[in-house]
Every structure is written in structure tokens, then in C-alpha cells.
Amino acid sequence: AQTVTQSQPEMSVQEAETVTLSCTYDTSESDYYLFWYKQPPSRQMILVIRQEAYKQQNATENRFSVNFQKAAKSFSLKISDSQLGDAAMYFCAFTSNTGKLIFGQGTTLQVKP
Amino acid sequence: SAVISQKPSRDICQRGTSLTIQCQVDSQVTMMFWYRQQPGQSLTLIATANQGSEATYESGFVIDKFPISRPNLTFSTLTVSNMSPEDSSIYLCSITYGPDLTTIYFGEGSWLTVV
Numbered sequence: 001a002q003t004v005t006q007s008q009p010e011m012s013v014q015e016a017e018t019v020t021l022s023c024t025y026d027t028s029e030s031d032y033y034l035f036w037y038k039q040p041p042s043r044q045m046i047l048v049i050r051q052e053a054y055k056q057q058n059a060t061e062n063r064f065s066v067n068f069q070k071a072a073k074s075f076s077l078k079i080s081d082s083q084l085g086d087a088a089m090y091f092c093a094f095t096s097n098t099g100k101l102i103f104g105q106g107t108t109l110q111v112k113p
Numbered sequence: 114s115a116v117i118s119q120k121p122s123r124d125i126c127q128r129g130t131s132l133t134i135q136c137q138v139d140s141q142v143t144m145m146f147w148y149r150q151q152p153g154q155s156l157t158l159i160a161t162a163n164q165g166s167e168a169t170y171e172s173g174f175v176i177d178k179f180p181i182s183r184p185n186l187t188f189s190t191l192t193v194s195n196m197s198p199e200d201s202s203i204y205l206c207s208i209t210y211g212p213d214l215t216t217i218y219f220g221e222g223s224w225l226t227v228v
Contacts (some may be wrong), residue, residue: 042221043150044222097214100158100161
């Protein structure tokens with residue numbers, strides 16, 4: 001069975017600084033996809049970034065980038081130049097191309113002005 | 114991309130009653146799913162809503178408690194039956210869009226409080 005683990009319940013970062021959120025996963029699948037979702041207080045799930053396991057290159061989306069270490073089954077999210085609007089719950093998620101997502105426990109990110 | 118509308122967005126329900134949540138998509142989609150997010154917790158998949166057939170439920174979820182309908186490729190409902198305070202959660206609809214089952218979108222969620 002696949003599992004996703006986020007070991008940081010809470011993180012904080014100073015505005016304009018960089019923060020890294022950790023995620024590890026376990027699977028025996030060879031074809032899978034990893035995601036980071038942001039959930040602000042509105043509870044809307046917003047896709048931040050996704051990574052295909054077959055791609056060695058780390059995904060980037062503007063200020064958001066990942067460090068994908070396939071052998072270590074690690075998938076961390078780096079947020080650069082943190083903004084107040086980045087404050088939210090962040091979920092790491094996994095799918096083996098079924099459409100079904102397995103989520104980690106979530107990390108609450110606080111951004112301090 | 115697809116636009117997903119969920120109704121109701123929020124409701125307060127009496128213990129023992131049932132409530133039906135609707136998920137409407139503005140285009141035909143391959144797969145539709147329902148998730149539950151209990152207070153302070155992560156999201157857990159309840160079931161896959163299959164068009165024209167019974168939903169496929171994940172371990173720990175049963176049809177009698179969470180009946181699901183999917184009459185066509187753009188619409189699904191989730192009913193939370195005989196509610197108790199433990200059912201107070203956010204219920205989210207998600208879809209896969211296009212041939213790629215990894216293009217996944219979520220509705221805005223339905224926040225239910227059972228009193």
C-alpha cells in the first residue's frame with residue numbers, strides 16, 4: 001500500500017525568506033505522480049506543483065520548486081521569497097495514475113511579516 | 114481546465130438527518146471522486162463515483178452511510194446518511210480531466226457541521 005508522510009505539522013517563515021516543506025512516500029509502483037496542494041482557510045484545494053516520477057528534472061512553478069529524490073522517496077517543496085498569501089495548509093499527495101490521491105497529514109505554514 | 118461547483122458550500126445539520134451534496138462540472142469528465150476531511154485532518158478518499166453503475170467505496174466507507182449517484186458525466190451527488198457529530202467534516206468532490214488521470218481538480222468543498 002502507498003503511504004505519504006509529512007513530518008512537519010507546522011512551519012513558519014519570515015516574509016521574503018525561503019522555506020522547505022518535507023514529504024516522504026512509499027510505493028512499489030514505478031509509474032506515479034506527486035503533487036503539492038495548498039489549502040487556505042477557504043478550504044479550496046489549489047494545485048501548487050506536480051512531478052512525474054519518470055522525469056528526473058525537478059518541477060518548478062514560479063517561486064515554488066521541488067526536490068524530487070526518487071531513490072530516497074522524498075519530495076520536498078521549496079517556497080522562495082515567501083509572501084503573506086502563502087500562509088496555508090500544504091498537502092503532499094501521491095497517485096499511481098488512477099485519479100485517486102493519497103494525502104500526507106499536512107503542514108501548516110505561517111508567514112511572519 | 115474544468116469548473117467544479119459544489120452545493121451546499123456550508124450547512125448545519127441536525128443529528129439523525131441526511132444531507133445530499135451536489136457536484137456539478139462544466140464539462141464531461143472521466144472520473145469523479147469524493148473525499149472527506151475531518152477537522153484538523155487530511156483528506157481521505159470515500160469513493161469513486163462511476164457513471165451508470167454503483168460507486169466503488171474505499172475501506173471504512175459503506176454505501177448505506179454514503180450513497181453516491183452519478184447519472185451522467187458532469188454530475189454526482191454524495192449523501193451523508195443518519196448524521197452524527199462525527200460526520201462533521203468538509204466533503205470535497207474531485208475530478209480527473211481529459212485522458213490524463215493525473216490532471217486532478219477539486220470543488221470548493223462542502224463544510225458540514227452536525228449538531
